[in-house]
Amino acid sequence: MNHPTDLPTRRDLGADLPAVTEDQRHIGVAIPREGTRRLTEGRGQFIDDIELPRMAHVAFWRSPVAHMRITRIERSAAQALPGVIAVVTGPEIAALCKPWVATLAHLAGIKSAPQYPLAMDRATWQGEAVVAVVAETRARAEDALALLEIEWEDLPAVLDTQTALDPATPLIHPELGDNLCFERQLDTGGVDEAVARADAVIFGETYVFGRHTGVTLEPRCQIADWNPGDQKLTVHHSFQAPHMMQDLYCRQFGLQEQQVRVLCRDVGGSFGIKVHAYPDDFATVALSIMLKRPVKFVADRIESFVSDIHAREHRIDAKIVATRAGEILAFEIDDLTGIGPFSMFPRTSGIEGNQVVNLTGGPYKHKAYRARLRVVFQNKTPTCQYRGVGHPIACAVTEALVDGMAMKLGRDPIDFRQQNVIPDDAYPATGASGIKLELLSHEACLREARRLCDYDTLRAEQATLRKTGVYRGIGVAALIELTNPSAAFYGVGGARIASQDGATLRLEPSGALTVMSSVGEQGQGAEAIFAQIAADAVGVDIGRVRIVTGDTDATPYGGGTWASRGAGIGGEAVLQAGRVLRENILATAEAILQRDRQELRVFRGAVVDARSGAVLLELAELGRIAYFRSDTLPKTFTPELMVTRHYAQRDYPFIFTNGVQVSHVEVDTDTGFVRLLKHWAIEDCGRVINPMLVDEQMRGAIVQGIGGALFEECLYDTDGTLRNGNMADYLVPMAAEMPDIVVGHVQSPTRSSMLGAKGAGEAGTAGAPGAVMNAINDALAPFGVRLSSQPITPEKILRALGKI
Amino acid sequence: MPTPNDHPTRRVHVEINGQAVVRDVECRKHLTDFLREDCGLKGSHLGCEHGVCGACTVRVDGQIVRGCLVLAAQADGCRIETVETETPSPRLKALQDAFIEHNALQCGYCTPGMLMAALDLVERRPHAGREEVRAWISGNYCRCTGYHAIVDAVCAVLAQQQAGRFSDAALLEAAK
Numbered sequence: 001m002n003h004p005t006d007l008p009t010r011r012d013l014g015a016d017l018p019a020v021t022e023d024q025r026h027i028g029v030a031i032p033r034e035g036t037r038r039l040t041e042g043r044g045q046f047i048d049d050i051e052l053p054r055m056a057h058v059a060f061w062r063s064p065v066a067h068m069r070i071t072r073i074e075r076s077a078a079q080a081l082p083g084v085i086a087v088v089t090g091p092e093i094a095a096l097c098k099p100w101v102a103t104l105a106h107l108a109g110i111k112s113a114p115q116y117p118l119a120m121d122r123a124t125w126q127g128e129a130v131v132a133v134v135a136e137t138r139a140r141a142e143d144a145l146a147l148l149e150i151e152w153e154d155l156p157a158v159l160d161t162q163t164a165l166d167p168a169t170p171l172i173h174p175e176l177g178d179n180l181c182f183e184r185q186l187d188t189g190g191v192d193e194a195v196a197r198a199d200a201v202i203f204g205e206t207y208v209f210g211r212h213t214g215v216t217l218e219p220r221c222q223i224a225d226w227n228p229g230d231q232k233l234t235v236h237h238s239f240q241a242p243h244m245m246q247d248l249y250c251r252q253f254g255l256q257e258q259q260v261r262v263l264c265r266d267v268g269g270s271f272g273i274k275v276h277a278y279p280d281d282f283a284t285v286a287l288s289i290m291l292k293r294p295v296k297f298v299a300d301r302i303e304s305f306v307s308d309i310h311a312r313e314h315r316i317d318a319k320i321v322a323t324r325a326g327e328i329l330a331f332e333i334d335d336l337t338g339i340g341p342f343s344m345f346p347r348t349s350g351i352e353g354n355q356v357v358n359l360t361g362g363p364y365k366h367k368a369y370r371a372r373l374r375v376v377f378q379n380k381t382p383t384c385q386y387r388g389v390g391h392p393i394a395c396a397v398t399e400a401l402v403d404g405m406a407m408k409l410g411r412d413p414i415d416f417r418q419q420n421v422i423p424d425d426a427y428p429a430t431g432a433s434g435i436k437l438e439l440l441s442h443e444a445c446l447r448e449a450r451r452l453c454d455y456d457t458l459r460a461e462q463a464t465l466r467k468t469g470v471y472r473g474i475g476v477a478a479l480i481e482l483t484n485p486s487a488a489f490y491g492v493g494g495a496r497i498a499s500q501d502g503a504t505l506r507l508e509p510s511g512a513l514t515v516m517s518s519v520g521e522q523g524q525g526a527e528a529i530f531a532q533i534a535a536d537a538v539g540v541d542i543g544r545v546r547i548v549t550g551d552t553d554a555t556p557y558g559g560g561t562w563a564s565r566g567a568g569i570g571g572e573a574v575l576q577a578g579r580v581l582r583e584n585i586l587a588t589a590e591a592i593l594q595r596d597r598q599e600l601r602v603f604r605g606a607v608v609d610a611r612s613g614a615v616l617l618e619l620a621e622l623g624r625i626a627y628f629r630s631d632t633l634p635k636t637f638t639p640e641l642m643v644t645r646h647y648a649q650r651d652y653p654f655i656f657t658n659g660v661q662v663s664h665v666e667v668d669t670d671t672g673f674v675r676l677l678k679h680w681a682i683e684d685c686g687r688v689i690n691p692m693l694v695d696e697q698m699r700g701a702i703v704q705g706i707g708g709a710l711f712e713e714c715l716y717d718t719d720g721t722l723r724n725g726n727m728a729d730y731l732v733p734m735a736a737e738m739p740d741i742v743v744g745h746v747q748s749p750t751r752s753s754m755l756g757a758k759g760a761g762e763a764g765t766a767g768a769p770g771a772v773m774n775a776i777n778d779a780l781a782p783f784g785v786r787l788s789s790q791p792i793t794p795e796k797i798l799r800a801l802g803k804i
Numbered sequence: 805m806p807t808p809n810d811h812p813t814r815r816v817h818v819e820i821n822g823q824a825v826v827r828d829v830e831c832r833k834h835l836t837d838f839l840r841e842d843c844g845l846k847g848s849h850l851g852c853e854h855g856v857c858g859a860c861t862v863r864v865d866g867q868i869v870r871g872c873l874v875l876a877a878q879a880d881g882c883r884i885e886t887v888e889t890e891t892p893s894p895r896l897k898a899l900q901d902a903f904i905e906h907n908a909l910q911c912g913y914c915t916p917g918m919l920m921a922a923l924d925l926v927e928r929r930p931h932a933g934r935e936e937v938r939a940w941i942s943g944n945y946c947r948c949t950g951y952h953a954i955v956d957a958v959c960a961v962l963a964q965q966q967a968g969r970f971s972d973a974a975l976l977e978a979a980k
Contacts, residue, residue, distance in 0.1 A: 032904050032905050032906075032907065033904065033907060034904065036903075036904055036907075036909055036912060037900070037904055039909055039912030039915050040887070040899075040900040040903050040904060040909065040912070040915055040919060041847070041887065041888065041892075041900065042845075042846070042847020042848070042886060042887040042888035042916045043847065043888070044846075044912050044913075046846075046849070046913065048840075048846075048850070049840075049846035137841075139830075139832075139833075139837075214947075215945075215947060216947060217849075217851040217857060217859055217911070217913045217914050217945060217946070217947050218849070218851070218911070218913045219851075266911070266912065266913075267911060268849070268911045268912070268913030269910075269911045269913060269947045269948055270911075271947070300853060301851065301852040301853060301854065301857075522910075522911055523909075523910030523911030523912065523948050524910060525907075525910070692907050693907060696907045696910065696949060696950075696953055699949060699950035699952045699953065700910060700947075700948045700949050700950040701950075702950060703949075703950030703951065704947070704950075726852070726854060726856075727851075727852040727854065727856035727857055727945070728854065728855075728856050732945060732947070733950075733951075734942040734943075734944075734945065734951075735937075735938040735939075735941045735942045735944070735946075735951040735954070735955065736938045736939045736942035737942075738938070738950060738951050738952070740934075740952055740955075741950060741952050
């Protein structure tokens with residue numbers, strides 16, 4: 001049921017906090033993104049829209065089976081097809097591109113095997129690229145794929161995580177000695193003591209999270225353009241981190257940074273899918289170098305399903321211990337996760353499970369915690385970081401345990417959480433897993449969630465409807481989300497992934513402002529908020545600000561988009577550069593006007609008298625003089641109207657955000673269908689720069705979380721082939737099934753930056769699976785059954801109810 | 805067995821956004837590839853090429869279709885409208901404005917198809933409520949927004965329409 005939104009987005013949240021700039025008009029305000037107009041007119045520039053001279057197209061022959069030894073590749077017929085330019089195999093590509101092994105030094109003991117752009121002698125998952133066909137058109141390249149004659153010997157496929165480590169199970173990489181990629185144990189002590197207490201109440205369950213994938217509507221795509229004349233590589237990429245890829249191309253191909261330019265213009269959805277280095281990406285670059293011409297690769301949907309990273313396949317035995325009086329004493333988890341045959345480059349596939357260990361129990365003040373994580377290899381598509389990265393799992397496990405315990409103790413779920421969350425006045429705090437928490441607001445968010453959803457009315461309605469055979473449920477989830485990471489995330493582990501970002505601001509002669517940021521745009525609105533921050537920091541109208549991102553030749557060096565860091569890190573760099581540029585403008589005005597700087601301020605596009613506000617010098621006039629009439633300025637003074645500042649968060653390993661989500665569902669106990677009635681989210685991402693964009697990040701992320709909770713799963717056959725690798729069979733959330741989502745805000749700015757912004761992009765995905773699962777279990781409480789395996793399908797519900 | 809060497813072509817006459825276009829096109833080529841590759845119109849996007857995602861939605865003789873499920877040859881003699889039109893109708897312009905106002909797009913990849921589906925709704929179902937809007941656009945996949953803002957934007961244009969914004973008199977007035 002979709003009610004109209006009863007609470008309109010608040011247009012201005014800036015007034016709730018002390019201003020961060022002198023004349024704050026844009027920060028905190030819901031300003032629409034006028035920059036998206038071209039996208040509404042079909043005039044974006046996505047990769048597949050770009051056509052270059054001499055451009056060729058590549059299509060890959062991918063392994064049709066989970067594990068095979070390649071015995072023969074006969075390519076003469078394919079090569080002979082008119083329009084085919086080259087047919088290339090793994091060893092030929094390997095001569096140009098070094099193999100890689102994705103490990104991180106701070107994930108002690110993590111191991112993987114060397115991986116190549118194209119399979120060498122074995123293919124280890126269905127979808128691994130084996131042969132590349134380059135032709136004048138993609139269609140012709142696909143025609144040629146059908147003419148390849150490839151023979152192979154089937155090898156046994158390792159699929160089941162629960163038997164992957166058994167001695168009888170074949171090894172995917174015999175040289176590694178076992179199928180274990182990574183293992184971690186954490187024990188604070190005290191769990192067994194908590195269990196042994198006389199007043200201990202224990203609740204335990206096994207949680208299963210299906211494999212799913214990102215399904216960016218624009219598939220992965222790129223054009224690699226090696227120019228033999230100047231020995232330079234340009235890659236037009238649909239990607240989140242251009243500098244990271246520039247670095248990787250240099251390292252894998254033996255190039256220098258001055259030879260490599262990565263450009264990211266419009267990116268049709270990313271969500272973490274487009275922040276990894278894929279084998280076919282390196283293969284495309286190698287082909288361009290080999291053929292000395294641009295090569296375009298655009299994955300089709302079928303190959304996206306088997307070659308984009310997957311995520312989430314976890315099985316977790318978990319328990320919670322509390323006192324009869326309702327004090328949570330301990331959490332314990334044992335997480336087993338399967339990641340495919342290789343750890344993914346360069347972030348590794350150990351991080352998701354590592355996050356589950358770090359984050360489980362995160363909102364609560366218990367002291368005892370024990371966790372074990374095992375990350376195992378299997379012959380399925382590699383998994384890696386996808387929106388939320390471990391948070392949706394940790395949150396769902398934690399919040400299902402908390403709800404289970406509340407039910408066991410006969411406590412209201414919100415009251416039980418209020419009793420056990422780390423209090424808002426207890427920060428900075430350290431969580432049981434050792435995570436450092438700067439400033440969170442669980443109590444305030446729970447209060448606001450209760451108010452916003454009109455909780456007591458929902459409960460009363462639920463009780464009334466139950467008598468008529470209508471089963472509604474209310475599910476609550478408190479969450480923490482790591483954002484604004486320091487170098488502790490990847491840099492300390494040896495990965496060349498920047499945690500810092502930079503912004504360059506240039507005052508143009510006309511008084512316009514150009515902002516160049518190393519954080520790019522994939523739809524979240526990074527460019528829009530940078531314009532808002534720059535306009536306020538310098539003191540110009542937002543209409544005079546232009547943003548340039550996604551070009552390693554043009555922007556400062558930085559990490560790009562990942563771990564909810566664009567606003568908090570990239571935005572702070574813009575603010576700092578803007579503050580310095582404003583000072584430099586005043587210094588220039590001082591030189592022009594021969595007035596003391598203290599008497600001047602920059603105000604709405606002009607230098608004005610600080611006391612009277614009278615306009616003394618329009619910025620256009622200041623720019624004219626500074627750039628074209630330097631002869632009129634004092635000889636000792638040079639205007640510096642272009643400023644670069646960088647920012648890295650160094651106070652904490654991460655700046656955590658928090659929030660509370662409430663899901664309202666109705667379960668049809670005859671069909672097992674779940675109707676999502678409404679969803680509420682209270683979020684605290686610190687200073688909100690644009691409330692509309694934060695709302696939309698929350699909504700989009702929540703729906704992605706709902707997708708994993710109810711619909712999405714990569715289903716594998718017993719032989720390791722993906723059964724539902726298309727959009728008809730792999731269910732994604734569509735408009736009709738989705739609820740309206742009401743978003744509320746609490747603002748606890750981080751003190752690690754002047755801006756005070758934390759990340760907002762992933763918290764929605766973190767909380768939704770837990771909230772929805774709790775709502776379903778709440779609805780089914782009268783039947784004494786619980787669901788703990790996601791996606792929660794109608795079939796699983798009917799089985800739980802004993803109806804099938 | 806036919807060899808992939810031999811792909812017959814056919815001459816296609818179409819009108820695209822008011823412009824007459826004549827091309828020889830491979831019979832196997834679908835309408836969206838034809839628009840993108842043969843006509844240079846990159847505004848229609850491909851998300852799945854099997855008729856599910858709706859990113860390629862365009863209008864053929866007034867009916868919305870999935871460009872990936874129609875062969876270019878089938879569109880011979882037809883009038884094709886895409887979001888790239890240089891002369892958007894008042895309703896399409898209002899939808900474009902509302903999508904920006906409500907942030908009903910993030911990456912923008914689904915937007916051309918979503919707008920064409922929404923335009924069809926606004927024209928055919930002037931009294932649609934929120935639930936009907938959700939049902940109508942449920943053939944168009946958006947991974948970014950979670951749909952709420954898209955529904956808001958379409959409902960806002962429906963409300964403008966009900967208030968008479970697109971009546972002949974109002975349009976005449978606006979033209980002045």
